[in-house]
Amino acid sequence: MKRYLSSLLAALLLLAIAPVRAADLKWTDIVSKAKGQTVYWDAWAGDEQTNAFIAWVGEEVSKRYGITVHQVPLRDTAEAVTRVVAEKAAGRDRDGSVDLIWINGPNFLAMKEQHLLYGPFTQRLPNINLVDTTNKPSNLIDFTVPVDGYESPWRLAQIVYVYDSARTQDLPRSIAAMLDWARTHPGRLTHPSVRNFLGSTFLKQALYELTPDAKLLQQPASDATFAAATAPLWAWYDQLRPLLWRQGQQFPENGPAMRQLLADGEIDIMISFNPSEAAVDIASGLLPASARVFVLQKGTIGNTSFVAIPYNAAHKEAAMVLADFLLDPATQAHAQDPRVLGNFTVLDLAKLAPIDAKRFAELPHSPATLSNGELGTLLLEPHSSWMTRITAEWEQRYTK
Secondary structure, rough: OHHHHHHHHHHHHEEEEEEEEHHHHHHHHHHHHOOOOOOEEEEHHHHHHHHHHHHHHHHHHHHHHHOOEEEEEEOOOHHHHHHHHHHHHHHOOEEOOOEEEOOHEEEEEHHOOOOOOOOOHHHHHHHHEEEEEOOHHHOEEEEOOEOOOOOOEEEEOEEEEEOOOOOOOOOOHHHHHHHHHHHHHHEEEEEOOOOOHHHHHHHHHHHHHHHOHHHHHHHOHHHHHHHHHHHHHHHHHHHHHOHHHHHOOOOOHHHHHHHHHOOOOOOOOOEEEOOOHHHHHHHHHOOOEEEEEEEOOOEEEEEEEEEOEEEEOOOOHHHHHHHHOOOHHHHHHHHHOOOOOOOEEEOOOOHOOOOHHHHOOOOOOOOOOHHHHOOEEEOOOOOOHHHHHHHHHHHHOOOO
């Protein structure tokens, strides 16, 4: 009997200290608990417009919900993941230092596999019902990994190439043509460091067109499949690299650094994950009014940006409220304004109330932005293992 009571007390103690699941709370309870909390949002801080948008979000949720948002600037999402891993190793299963992460596919996979995420929680968000899950499959699949309610979408991205139409007219519309273009215009093309997501995506985009079987990219890469699939990529890049800016011996650190090279006239084409990049940069005075974007004929890689909550987050309720605010139609329309971010919405406009649909209809149009039809085919991100291996292989080949 004594042993039974000890076991019962232990079980009750575990229940007492166990975190409350999102599914156990009504939304009104979540909003009530969130008031007065501070969300430590670990987010990539390499773009001024995005930082300004996050600051605006903080002001809005403070006024509306009494929540304080503190952006923890990241150079790489892995920094936040490493922090959560370290806290788990130290037994810090509650009151963690990270409440919300702007997360990417590889790190989402790593955290999901290691059970470092809180959830599923997205089914509790009122605005999740407005998300387009029919025409935008990347809202449900992150780098081939099912989201399963453990991360919430907040903006769409698709690869475009930015140029200045006042000085560049002959545009390469395929990966093969890009090599020919670089031969004609040596030193006028570059990409960010492959440690930056845009740098690795530059290579993944090339891989899509060059690999013998692109369907393999939706499966985890093995030693055998990686070697065979990437052989044409490295053959192409070996020829391209000496034709890049500074002979491929130096690379801009990130997207903004590459944009500055374009603005300064040092390069003629840059890669971006924002279809409205040119329009946003024109509005911000970062690029001339003649800046435009183009895409490749066979399509370009696209994905959805998500936020996720670590399993040990100290302020889960406020993090959920913030995630839902990011899905609010007014927030999504504000983010799609080219004077703000120009990010395409994750919402299904057909699901919106007339007043909210009007917000999108009245957004300013820029000749520097392509329409949905002009963006062409969206290619789903390869499995995250391809990016990890491509980055490692590039460094082994070209940083000796």
